[in-house]
Amino acid sequence: MALLTMTACRLRRWTTPGPRLAWLCGLVLLGFTSPAVAAVPAPSAEYQLKAVFLFNFAQFVEWPAQAYRDAKAPLVIGVLGEDPFGPYLDQLVRGEKVGDRPLVVRRFQRADDIKECHILFISRSEAASLGQIIGRLQGRSLLTVSDLDTFTRQGGIVRFVTENGKIRLRINVEAAKGCDLTISSKILRPATIVTADKD
């Protein structure tokens, strides 16, 4: 809870990206390049919020029963490529449940590694091979999320966009239907519905 409050303060303050974001990114990069730094720095406020959104998707999307191994199987949030969230996402989902299912975070380096997964965040690092990745994942009940600009046009389901300093959702409903996912209308209301052709 202390963490949440702390995060909230940051979220509130986070209104305009720009030099500060760049500075933060630099900090993150620094962390990656020098493992000697003991404390893992927190992700940017933007990514903290995106992490929260990822976590919230679990409550607004229904997966078909065959997407789970069994009734108690965890709901898996995957991160493909370079992880922008760091341990923040892990801390966020720790101990949380959706219904009876615990939430688990897994990180993947290649699309082929992905076995059991329900929400997949595709990092900016995968921009080059995006089309290939989406092709690989075709037909699986997987809610794909990314902040890459061409994501929904290439067949991804949820894209984060930043408008006036706010994170907004663009959702390709057709793609979601193709994956046999049911997205709650409540999520569609604050989001913008797009298609692969028109975004």
Next chain:
Amino acid sequence: MALIRDTPIRQKLMTMILVTSGVVLLLTCAAFIGYELLTYRRSAVQQLATLGEIIAAESTGAVAFDNPNDATEILAALKAERHIVAACLYDRQNRIFSRYPANAPDGVFPSAPQPDGYRFAAGHLVGFTPVVQVKGSERFGTLYLNSNMSVMYARLRLYGGIAVMAILVSSLVAYALSRLLQRQISSPILALAETAKAVSDRHDYSVRAQKHGGDELGMLTGAFNHMLAQIQEQNEVLEQRVRERTAELAAANDELEAFCSSAAHDLRTPLRTITGFAEVLLDPRANTSPEEAQRLARMIRDGSGQMTDLINDLLAFSRLGRQAMARQVVDPGQLCRDVLKDLENEKGERRIALRLQPLPPADGDPALLRVVFVNLLSNAFKYTRPREIAVIEIGATTEPDSSIPVYFVRDNGVGFDMRDASKLFGVFQRLHHAHEFEGTGVGLATVRRIIERHGGRIWAEASPDIGATFFFTLSSSSTA
């Protein structure tokens, strides 16, 4: 309390009816308004809770994905619920996330959400509803709703107004009705009171109260009228009795006067004889011979003897009124035989046929009854003296319409004219001259007095020179 006791019955009845109906109405209205208040509050909470659930569910997406504009849009739908004066959504961090009305200042909302649930506060109903997508999962925020209850209070005021109007109108109706209905009870009572007052004021017992019906008041009126009738009747009886007594007293007075004058007169007759002869005896010029003197002295002795008889009879007669009577069963036949034995001396050489029939037993004082028979029989002896053979019969019959015995003494003496029958039993009333038949004129009066003291009756039937019959009873059919 005394004030209530002294108010007229009309007012009392009306007050009772009005107070009762007023209290009933008041309680009914209070119960109705109380019930209305309770149900209204409950349904208000329920409605607001439902509304809260809907809005909270609707706004989960907007709160979860940080879209205040969208949330504000959702809250704007509350416009349709006019009683909602303020609403807001708090985010996960308990900060105001979106508000209704959209431009409301922060001061309108609580700075942080309070525990979930609905409560009344200062004319408002406020509630906090969690914003959750999946039950038991993570909570996105809190919805705050503030409903102005002035609509409810306006409705209650309206009810109060209606209740006051209803109480006023029904009080008026109750007043009018009670004015009409109380007459059922009060008017017979008032009529009765009026009658009673008239009776006591004017002492007029001929007044009657008007009877209104067969209820208790009707019974009361009936009983009252009956009482009046009885009083009136008794008054009449009493007046009649007073009249009778007065007449009796007057008669007794007359009798007494007559008695006095005749007593004086009768006493004077022998006294005059005595005085006259005594003067002749004492006159020195009369030169009376010894034989003549002897005759005069005898005359004087006879005169004084006569006076002694008269005085004895009068004393006996007056004693009758004072003497106590001892009634018992008497055999009148035996009584007659005793009396006849005593009268044997008077009989002398006369030829008298005595017929004594069996007599039924009598109920009376033996000494007084003896006096009756002595008088009647000695009269019969006396007035049959001119007859060569006197016939004296003693017997009894019964009254025609009762079993009361009637005793009689019959003789074939000189009799009397029936026109004089009324004088027969008066004191000193004599139908014959003293030189024809001696007597004091007290005997039959004494007999009558004895018979009357026994409650009986005496009368006589006679015709001159044929004879007389004296009948008597010892009780009257009316007192038997």
